[in-house]
Amino acid sequence: MEIVVVIKFVPDLVEDLTIDPVTHLLDRSFLRLLPNELDEHALEEALLLKEKHGGRVTVLTIDTGDVDETLFTAVAKGADRVIKITGEGFDQGVSNRRLAEIFQHALADVPFDLLLTGTQAVDDLDGFVGALLAERLGLPYVGYVTRVAAADGKLVARKEYPGGLNADITVSLPAVLGIQAAEKPPRYVVTSRVMEAMKKATIDEAKAGEAGEEPGVTVSRMSLPETGEHAEMISGGAAEVAAALVKLLRERGVVTQAR
Amino acid sequence: MSGEVWVVVEALRSDVSEISYTMLAAGRVLATGLKSRLSALLIGHPLEKLAGTLGAADLVLGIEHPTLAEFNPEAYLRAATAAIEAHAPRVVLFGHTAIGTDLASGVAHRLHLPVVTSCRSFRFDGGEPQFSSLTCGGKITATGALPAPSCVVTVMPGGYKADEGRVSQAPPLEILPLPAGLETVRTSFNEFIEPPAGDVDIAKQEILVSVGRGIQNKDNIALVEALAKSLGGVVCGSRPVIDQGWLPITRLVGKSGKQVKPKLYLAVGISGAPEHLEGVSEADTMIAVNTDGKAPIFDVAHFGTTCNALELLPILTEKLRSP
Amino acid sequence: MSVATSYEFLDKVIHATSDGKQIRKCLQCGTCSGICPYGFAMDYPPRSLIAALRADDWHGVLESDTIWLCVSCFACANVCPVKIPLTRGLLSVLKTEMLIGGRIPQELQAALGNSRRYGNAMGESPKKRAEWTKDFTIPVPVLASHKEPVDVLWFVGDYGSYHPRVQQVTRALAKVLYVLDVKFGILGPEENSDGDTQAFTGEWGLFELLARKNIKALSKYRYKDILTADPHAYNALKHEYPLLGLERPVKHHTQYLMEHIDRLRPLLQNRVTMRVTYHDPCYLGRANDNNIYEEPRQLLQAIPGLELVEMPHNRSLSICCGGGGGGMWLDGFAWEKAHVRTTEWRVREAVAAGAQVLAVACSYEAPRFEDAIKSTGNEGKLAVKDIAELLAESIFG
Numbered sequence: 001m002e003i004v005v006v007i008k009f010v011p012d013l014v015e016d017l018t019i020d021p022v023t024h025l026l027d028r029s030f031l032r033l034l035p036n037e038l039d040e041h042a043l044e045e046a047l048l049l050k051e052k053h054g055g056r057v058t059v060l061t062i063d064t065g066d067v068d069e070t071l072f073t074a075v076a077k078g079a080d081r082v083i084k085i086t087g088e089g090f091d092q093g094v095s096n097r098r099l100a101e102i103f104q105h106a107l108a109d110v111p112f113d114l115l116l117t118g119t120q121a122v123d124d125l126d127g128f129v130g131a132l133l134a135e136r137l138g139l140p141y142v143g144y145v146t147r148v149a150a151a152d153g154k155l156v157a158r159k160e161y162p163g164g165l166n167a168d169i170t171v172s173l174p175a176v177l178g179i180q181a182a183e184k185p186p187r188y189v190v191t192s193r194v195m196e197a198m199k200k201a202t203i204d205e206a207k208a209g210e211a212g213e214e215p216g217v218t219v220s221r222m223s224l225p226e227t228g229e230h231a232e233m234i235s236g237g238a239a240e241v242a243a244a245l246v247k248l249l250r251e252r253g254v255v256t257q258a259r
Numbered sequence: 260m261s262g263e264v265w266v267v268v269e270a271l272r273s274d275v276s277e278i279s280y281t282m283l284a285a286g287r288v289l290a291t292g293l294k295s296r297l298s299a300l301l302i303g304h305p306l307e308k309l310a311g312t313l314g315a316a317d318l319v320l321g322i323e324h325p326t327l328a329e330f331n332p333e334a335y336l337r338a339a340t341a342a343i344e345a346h347a348p349r350v351v352l353f354g355h356t357a358i359g360t361d362l363a364s365g366v367a368h369r370l371h372l373p374v375v376t377s378c379r380s381f382r383f384d385g386g387e388p389q390f391s392s393l394t395c396g397g398k399i400t401a402t403g404a405l406p407a408p409s410c411v412v413t414v415m416p417g418g419y420k421a422d423e424g425r426v427s428q429a430p431p432l433e434i435l436p437l438p439a440g441l442e443t444v445r446t447s448f449n450e451f452i453e454p455p456a457g458d459v460d461i462a463k464q465e466i467l468v469s470v471g472r473g474i475q476n477k478d479n480i481a482l483v484e485a486l487a488k489s490l491g492g493v494v495c496g497s498r499p500v501i502d503q504g505w506l507p508i509t510r511l512v513g514k515s516g517k518q519v520k521p522k523l524y525l526a527v528g529i530s531g532a533p534e535h536l537e538g539v540s541e542a543d544t545m546i547a548v549n550t551d552g553k554a555p556i557f558d559v560a561h562f563g564t565t566c567n568a569l570e571l572l573p574i575l576t577e578k579l580r581s582p
Numbered sequence: 583m584s585v586a587t588s589y590e591f592l593d594k595v596i597h598a599t600s601d602g603k604q605i606r607k608c609l610q611c612g613t614c615s616g617i618c619p620y621g622f623a624m625d626y627p628p629r630s631l632i633a634a635l636r637a638d639d640w641h642g643v644l645e646s647d648t649i650w651l652c653v654s655c656f657a658c659a660n661v662c663p664v665k666i667p668l669t670r671g672l673l674s675v676l677k678t679e680m681l682i683g684g685r686i687p688q689e690l691q692a693a694l695g696n697s698r699r700y701g702n703a704m705g706e707s708p709k710k711r712a713e714w715t716k717d718f719t720i721p722v723p724v725l726a727s728h729k730e731p732v733d734v735l736w737f738v739g740d741y742g743s744y745h746p747r748v749q750q751v752t753r754a755l756a757k758v759l760y761v762l763d764v765k766f767g768i769l770g771p772e773e774n775s776d777g778d779t780q781a782f783t784g785e786w787g788l789f790e791l792l793a794r795k796n797i798k799a800l801s802k803y804r805y806k807d808i809l810t811a812d813p814h815a816y817n818a819l820k821h822e823y824p825l826l827g828l829e830r831p832v833k834h835h836t837q838y839l840m841e842h843i844d845r846l847r848p849l850l851q852n853r854v855t856m857r858v859t860y861h862d863p864c865y866l867g868r869a870n871d872n873n874i875y876e877e878p879r880q881l882l883q884a885i886p887g888l889e890l891v892e893m894p895h896n897r898s899l900s901i902c903c904g905g906g907g908g909g910m911w912l913d914g915f916a917w918e919k920a921h922v923r924t925t926e927w928r929v930r931e932a933v934a935a936g937a938q939v940l941a942v943a944c945s946y947e948a949p950r951f952e953d954a955i956k957s958t959g960n961e962g963k964l965a966v967k968d969i970a971e972l973l974a975e976s977i978f979g
Contacts, residue, residue, distance in 0.1 A: 013396045014700065015707050016553070026399065034699070100368075120360065122396050127374040131364035140333045140445040141365065144357035144515075156449065161271060161357050163517050164454025164508040169332065172445040178360075180515070181502065188691045190681040191698065191787030215373040215410075220403040225555060231547060231563035238570040245546065246578050248562060252544050254466065254523045255490065255579060476689055476914030503688060550746070567746070573956065 038118025087208030119178030143178030283424030314426030380418035466492025473528020531556025614658035654907030677784030731804035853887030905946030925954035
């Protein structure tokens with residue numbers, strides 16, 4: 001099975017996010033980016049499918065400045081080909097619409113049976129890359145997938161609904177799936193293997209195509225949560241806090257006095 | 260161009276999902292501000308029963324066919340696209356769910372419309388509708404204008420009370436023509452796989468102690484269980500804890516889990532990402548314990564402490580057991 | 583790259599250290615397995631591991647996951663009569679093979695991934711590595727902005743920088759250094775995890791990555807000694823970093839402070855009337871024959887009013903706190919397998935020795951022993967203090 005995985009880089013939420021006082025948008029100057037967690041799950045699912053059914057896994061991403069290690073790590077995990085797409089201003093953030101357009105263009109020479117990507121990402125504001133890309137490619141799309149089973153040229157995707165309910169959906173190939181979780185947690189790859197990949201593997205480069213006319217969303221303002229509505233904080237050591245909480249719970253009738 | 264506000268209704272197993280009512284409540288706010296009509300697009304089979312709770316809408320537009328009985332991604336996409344193309348509403352609301360997110364982007368691309376995601380609320384600025392979305396793990400609020408003349412939106416719960424959108428009355432039902440190509444769709448619904456039975460239904464519990472990544476390891480869940488027991492409640496958790504296998508899926512609170520409305524929600528080591536908070540939009544008392552004073556959960560909880568849970572929980576349990 | 587047979591594996595082990603071939607002389611005496619704190623819970627404690635390899639049972643060895651109970655405490659290597667480098671050689675090389683095969687507990691995976699991405703096992707923002715210096719009475723120079731040479735470059739370490747309990751130790755040490763008029767500086771955000779514990783989880787590649795980043799920073803500044811309160815950092819800086827090109831004098835804070843005892847002693851004004859027992863950290867003592875046993879005791883005995891008592895397992899026989907070799911990030915796993923915590927043994931031993939305070943000198947220890955005090959019901963009976971904290975108490979009251 002020829003499988004493609006597209007990865008996008010998103011802001012690392014471990015860092016404090018700040019708003020640029022002039023643009024009123026996310027200050028990207030000191031932002032650290034990391035691969036979208038669900039895209040890592042998509043890669044894992046792709047590798048699991050390759051292990052089961054054979055074939056090749058190709059990984060694509062756009063070059064936001066610091067993507068090489070992620071691509072070499074993908075090779076060390078078992079990806080057969082990794083491609084980074086270069087273009088102007090990618091480090092400033094790219095909308096999902098534009099991203100889907102870039103990936104569509106780059107995939108013109110990359111035939112595949114199945115394209116996997118994370119069902120969403122933390123910084124999505126204008127749609128979802130997988131679904132947009134599927135529509136551009138004219139392929140069926142199923143999101144919130146937690147398991148992929150292949151048999152007789154068809155695929156059965158397990159789609160996750162709330163409350164632990166799942167549905168099996170048959171999809172004919174080629175298709176695009178939005179991954180919510182891989183069947184196993186993304187595998188660990190030992191650093192020495194990544195170093196080896198850095199020495200031996202190559203990252204193919206492609207140039208991003210021209211931007212077309214895309215209906216966009218203009219965010220006029222970004223802000224950090226207002227400190228207006230905030231929890232009443234209880235301070236002190238564990239014993240003090242515990243005593244305060246018990247008192248609070250009694251006052252609110254959650255626990256009765258005599259127990 | 261109708262200038263209308265549309266809500267794309269979601270249903271699972273002949274039950275209209277809660278998000279549909281949230282969207283109707285949101286939709287009414289938009290329709291009032293735009294001085295236009297609120298319509299519910301209902302795709303499914305059979306429609307009469309489903310339409311019975313959509314009284315908050317002025318009109319239900321139905322697309323009915325046996326193959327649409329349960330959600331089938333490509334079939335629903337074709338149906339929704341055809342209907343939206345024909346009527347060109349001002350705003351189309353989809354749920355930010357496993358159903359809505361399958362459809363919103365496809366519709367937007369096919370009809371060359373802007374799509375705005377993760378919206379929680381809307382308001383008007385000088386007569387122009389504005390959206391407010393939560394992004395970056397709930398750390399950032401993004402606002403802007405809903406692009407004219409027509410746009411698609413995905414809606415997250417939390418901005419409006421679902422009850423405000425739930426009216427047990429069937430508005431007029433207009434059946435729309437079937438879109439072309441329903442027989443040739445490349446996706447099909449096979450069957451549902453039920454969640455494991457035999458566990459407590461956290462949605463019915465009054466007291467919940469919820470645990471997140473901050474609990475660090477499975478070992479420490481015992482501390483949380485002990486506290487829950489001393490409170491007469493039950494343990495639940497956020498996604499990372501379930502994914503690690505420390506709690507079964509039936510205990511998941513949030514977008515992919517259960518919606519809970521307890522008297523007490525004690526969140527331990529939970530940061531407060533939107534996907535989780537979606538599940539607790541209405542708790543009487545929420546207390547958050549998290550060593551990160553900046554965690555988004557503190558913007559939603561009534562009370563909080565940055566005390567270390569691993570120290571606090573045993574002491575709290577002891578005090579509750581022997582006051 | 584991964585091995586397929588016992589012989590290939592043994593070959594790797596033999597070449598991993600300069601004295602690797604000692605493994606051929608194993609007498610199967612079993613002293614290693616006997617002294618191992620988790621030996622009873624392992625499928626293949628060291629002796630059995632060597633026996634299994636000699637019997638060509640490589641698959642059996644790979645199937646087991648109990649190697650992750652090894653806390654790299656050097657107890658086995660320390661007692662081996664033919665001096666097989668068990669900890670640095672056999673056991674860590676087996677862990678590497680497990681990693682290559684993807685056989686790694688999830689808990690540990692997160693810590694290693696964080697180390698790679700954020701330069702610390704906790705996954706904290708590297709920018710906040712010097713946050714402990716904010717709102718602090720003592721000025722702590724961060725070398726990138728401090729243009730002058732210093733006496734001492736203080737390598738603070740992950741836990742000393744980020745863990746709330748260990749930050750208390752860090753601040754106590756800062757106060758002691760300040761009052762001694764030591765010109766010190768820290769790397770702050772330029773500092774990465776020393777990598778020593780990551781190395782002993784088998785991730786020698788990750789260790790090298792972290793070490794090289796640290797060496798780049800450590801080579802930029804002018805100082806006489808590198809000081810650290812973390813024996814793991816001490817061990818790496820002393821034994822491994824020179825192999826990667828950084829040769830500087832390294833001192834543990836107890837060594838350094840003993841060198842200055844003549845100036846320190848008059849400052850120890852306040853009586854600390856406590857019966858104190860000292861826990862020898864594995865990496866300060868028996869690991870790599872570092873053998874720093876007396877300086878910590880001498881410092882404690884310099885504190886007026888302090889009575890020092892010994893636990894039976896002292897010096898090279900010390901019972902590991904369970905934090906090394908990845909143990910710090912495998913407590914859930916260790917509990918599930920062994921249902922015992924080495925810290926609880928140690929705490930009970932301290933109480934039995936009549937101590938009121940368990941003195942420590944390693945960044946892992948204060949939080950670990952404090953948890954064990956709670957879980958053994960000894961709250962109020964025993965307290966944990968780093969030597970730096972006890973000194974600060976005597977100086978400042």
